[in-house]
Amino acid sequence: MLSLTRRSLLLLGALSSAPLLLCGCTDEDGPTEAERKKADADLPLRSRAVADTDRLLAGYDAVLAGPGAAQADRLRALRAEVAEHRTALATGLAGSAAPTGPTAPTGAPSGTPGAQGTPTGPATSVVELAAAERTTAGARLADLTAASPELAKLLAAVSAAGALHAAALGNTTPVTGPPAATPSASPSPSASASAAGSAAPTGPASPTAAPRPAAETAALQSALSAEHAAVYGYGVVGARQPAGPQRAEAQVCYLAHQAGRDAWHRLLLGGGATPAAAAPGYQLPFPVTDPATAKQLAAHIEVQLTGVYAALVAAGSGELRQSAAAALRESALRARQWGAEQSALPGLPAADRAPTSPSPSA
Structure with missing residues (x-):
């Protein structure tokens, strides 16, 4: 030292x-023509991130609506941050205004893995919610390489926030990105x-x-x-x-x-x-x-x-x-x-x- x-x-x-x-x-x-094309290429990445974020919001709403929800104040604070993520991720997407109230659960049953390793249905417990935050954080890393510089910066910040949320909810499982690009341990x-x-x-x-x-x-x-x-x-x-x-x-x-x-x-x-x-x-x-x-x-x-x-x-x-x-x-x-x-x-x-x-x- x-x-x-x-x-x-x-x-x-x-x-x-x-x-x-x-x-x-x-x-x-x-913006130049190349920049416009890159922004257009970001749209599917943003759409996927918004869909994953909607599932997280639905999970928070489901857990908060449950009987005697534990950690209610913390869950509401974390949900507010996830809603802020959605607003930022939805920039440039038509018809993707941030939800103004509780998000209705959609998709497959909770815990069913999607193509990016994220659940395709909302969480129904704090444990599932923590796991969903972690896996969604990893999914954002998978999109970094294809993203424009500004979107990549946003995705990295969202992923970091997801790791923080998972830890706050008790899930300390490592967040990982694509296997071929994950830095070796130090x-x-x-x-x-x-x-x-x-x-x-x-x-x-x-x-x-x-x-x-x-x-x-x-x-x-x-x-x-x-x-x-x-x-x-x-x-x-x-x-x-x-x-x-x-x-x-x-x-x-x-x-x-x-x-x-x-x-x-x-x-x-x-x-x-x-x-x-x-x-x-x-x-x-x-x-x-x-x-x-x-x-x-x-x-x-x-x-x-x-x-x-x-x-x-x-x-x-x-x-x-x-x-x-x-x-x-x-x-x-x-x-x-x-x-x-x-x-x-x-x-x-x-x-x-x-x-x-x-x-x-x-």
Whole structure:
């Protein structure tokens, strides 16, 4: 674990601003023909995601309508987030306005697997609902490769939210994407987050020889810089925690961020780029003087990283996109573990669904 004297301060402002550097200027003449075709190609992906989300909403309604529904307040809060997912996913779909009230159950009996591994009928219990959240989160990952950058970012955020919902409802079975594109395992961020299905990004087993597109390289550099800062940040977190579970947890997270940092370093080298070095000095987003503020710093780090990885999902493709989505989910689960409040779509703040939320002032 790093000591407080190794570097002066943590530059977590870089975590907030890094995604902004990846945002290109808008085309004043509107979308190009290629962009319009890509948007059209997104329609079946959106339709499938909306149908799955409707089944989730119907499941929440069925469970809430049951006699003596347990966890009613939590279920209503989670349902509200799922309804927000539906609204975002239905953008551009004709006749797909968000339901204004309880969703009527449709489809086959609950638990019948669909083509994407999701149930084709609504859940009827909290246990089934948790399982449906998990499998639906995996289905969104299966559509990442074919999606446009903006839709891929949304799908990754919805998938991360599904993993959070499943964990909140007691299902800690790992969320997995397509078998061929799932990143290999690396040190887990924590026992609870690992059980909830998050795997730190490791990238391909061997570096690629061909140079990466400029947008991918820029996004990878931002992710690497963010992980440099996170590694140091968890050194601060651990140094301010007394011996015990919280300090041990900080150590596990520290090792997970080291693994992420090394993974992006390898990918950049494999693409012929010079990986960004750690900054010579870092500035904390707020004073960290005790265990409580150290915990706040850990939560801040992870929330900021969800934005970094949402941007990497949009810029990447293929296995890199899957790895970035796994990293987004990892950070969202760790943020929850450290007590952070997150939006319904991790990494996509409500204002414009782009990672622009500011860091706390120093």
